[in-house]
Amino acid sequence: MSFSVDVLAKIAIDLQSDIGHPDRFARLITTLREVLGCDASALLRYEAHQFIPLAIDGLAKDVLGRRFTLAGHPRLEAIARAGDVVRFPADSALPDPYDGLIPGHESLKVHACLGLPLFAGQNLIGALTLDGMSADQFDSFSDEELRLIAALVSGALNNALLIARLESQNVLPVTSISYSEPAAQEIIGLSDRMLQLKKEIEIVAASDLNVLISGETGTGKELVAKAIHEGSPRAANPLVYLNCAALPESVAESELFGHVKGAFTGAISNRSGKFETADNGTLFLDEIGELSLALQAKLLRVLQYGDIQRVGDDRSLRVNVRVLAATNRDLREEVLTGRFRADLFHRLSVFPLSVPPLRERGDDVLLLAGYFCEQCRLRFSLSQVVLSPGARARLLAYGWPGNVRELEHAIHRAVVLARATRAGNEVVLEPHHFQLSDESGVADIKLAVLSEPQNLREATEAFQREAIARALAANQQTWSAAARALEMDVANLHRLAKRLGMKP
Template sequence: MTPSEWLNAVVPLVANLPQKMPASERYRRLLETVRRLFACDAVALLRLENDFLLPLAIDGLSPDTLGRRFRIAEHPRLQRLLEAGQATRFPPDSPLPDPYDGLVEASQGQLEVHDCMGVVLQMEGEPWGLLTLDALTPGRFTPAQVESLGAFGSFAAATVAAATRIQRLEQWAESEHLQAERYRRAASQASRPLLGQSPVFRRMLKELDLVGASDLTVLITGETGVGKELVAQALHQRSARRDQAFVSLNCAALPETLVESELFGHVRGAFTGAVTERQGKFELADGGTLFLDEVGELSLAVQAKLLRVLQSGQLQRLGSDREHRVDVRLIVATNRDLASEVRAGRMRADIYHRLSVYPLPVPPLRERGRDVLLLSGFFLEENRCRLGIGSLRLEPDAQEALLAYDWPGNVRELEHLIGRSVLKALGRQSPRPRILSLSAQDLGLPGPDPMARRWDDDSSSLGAPALAPSAAPAPGLRQAVEAFERRLIEQCLQRHRHNWSAAAKELQMDRANLARLARRLGYNSPPPASGTSCGRGADRP
């Protein structure tokens, strides 16, 4: 073949490198060119994968070749081609078996290959696979063709590299597009409403309306299960960014080694498993809102990088020196006392002040009074629709039990309790009723007697007197529980000389929660105990 014929064959391959086309079509054109240049009977492109060579494209071989996996240790010709690192020809009288014997389509009775050569394809300095050429006629390939195949191997490797990179880019772009669309849909979909009529809840809604329209960073605080993410979504919907993405990340749900990548993104090769470049949550939320739940779980190293983004709006992907600028409204949430975390050295003071621009506490369910019945109605209706029940209602004793319970798990606990109780009550009804009523027994919440027995058993360790079995019954469960809580707190404070931190530790409560409970029980100022000092031992809420 003349040099001009070579150029005419090779130039289209080079021109196609930057073009977008399926990898299969790119490989088909490559093998078609090889057969035209070298006048061979069959050609194959094989990818190296561990100890095997897998055919990606073939021309002139039987179709079942694509389903084969050539173990390198069992095919000495393929093994020698990989080891040679350059174009290699096997003479017609070579004793090494050919892996394509019997697979060439144009055999017409000839089953064995009589002339073959191949070249290893390198990608990023490592063997990627092989390009093999086979002929049924002995002496088909000349030394000049072997030399030409060595040069052509560079074009073949470039074709493979282009196909691989374009495929990776397409997969990455599709993944990022789908992820961004999910965030946009999540931001536009109506989330669960914030239900409540209690004074403490209305105060929170007023603050939410006030700060929602701004771009201030909001620190949402509250116990586990109070609905901090719903509050964050409500803030986003009240902002000018409501039509942009709302992206959330639970900082406690990821190992420390992945948090930085999730927040700021990474480039290919930044760490083991980083096979493509990836945007982080900050970039995905650009123009919108980023919600970081359990922000108190971030390590000090990640806090320092987060501080830089908050100060300048600039970030660097993991493993890259390139700067990316983002415009993000940050909302964070925690059930920890971040001021205490700063004093303990687990949180940087500067990041704490950046995050707590506008603290927004979410009240626990036990402080919201009859809001528990509003929320119960919402969850009952959800379960009614999901289970196809005509009507779901609460018996009066069930309502009293809900109002009297302390709700350590807050709204999330209530949601799970309603769903569980509906299923249990439905399982006891046969046939399925049109109207299903839940009783206090269906809810399974602790009643007066079980509470009394439980505290009786623990009274010796807590120093609290047991409730007398013969005592006159209290007006109701809630009043009895509150009376017991008041007595227990008072006795615990007496033992610790009115040190509220020590009392909270013994009662296994957060100090702030203990202070709120004491105020709800009527302790506007803590009652002094005998011998109590107002000096350093006192720790008033």
């Protein structure tokens, strides 16, 4: 096959037409699939040593949530390194990142595969992948023709990324290939609620306003705080985290404001508090609703006047700290009942943000599931972790009272179960791997412990996560009450939850 000038002109016009529209990437990939006649295609952005899907066609929805690290995907690494068209033979020994992810062909391996690296100057900005079920599907395209396509797509992608950066007023780094650590966990979601939240984060991040982040437990409020800090002029300075629920009343004031030597028994030296540590940066106060009224009054003074006093010290210290606070409580109701100061509430909620529960985010469930599947694949050194159509339907139908955190644990538990009952290095998650009712979660973990003794640590940790999550759910997400129910010291419970990844 040979592209005529008219066909190339149409491709160029379609790619550049209305490139600022929100669905620009989806339209771009649809045009390419029509012209090239492939069974599946993906447009990927390269950032922080990984490929991030921008648009897909012919692939499972959860692919949009997956993050493909170069180190974890040899074919994508080959595309990134090549600098030119890459054709993978049908019998290539390199695992295909999309095996099991083409609806209707879950049990078949992808046969024909092309990769086109996309550049802006000398910088890699993305890749276009084309897949077909027939081994000779792309033989009719010459390398010269595919290079023309890559050049057109590179220009369109570069322009679209520039527009996106201008819209967000946030210049994303464009880096060359290297192999340091990938980017930290990100906010994943394309639902209307999440797109609106991301827009609000971009707006408030550039300011210096205090922000109150509200949302149910497990929705990702700490990720919102991190995104605000990283998008702010304070990003080069520290983001300091403090969980107010984990503060015993006897040391809470010292944790916040510091103390001087001899201020109380055990104060053997001067110590800086979180406010001093966060000077010129950001202080994230998680579970702010758990602070005592006495500490609320002292926090209000800092927000009003910008100075603190260490415990046992008469002198004041000036600090320049932006405060982000998070809560799973209805603080307006707490104000009405007298459990939270109205003046502090108004100081904190200059720009309130609400993180939606997972049950209100539609297909974001699948994107997040794909993200966690890919994390588990890397963690357990598996060649493949995919969701069956039935599993996807089950995840979409469930209400997720524990939100994103519950979904993460459910995917992790399902992978452990699937590995215990299936030989080989490929895991397909089926509906029966997701026992999501209250009565079945512990049974799943017991089965994992019994079935997979070589992974006893992982199964034990999953059991502990389940027990803690249940105790929290039964006690209105109050850590102190959950600790009593579990017959644990609350400080030990916080430490265990942090080690298990249930808290930052």
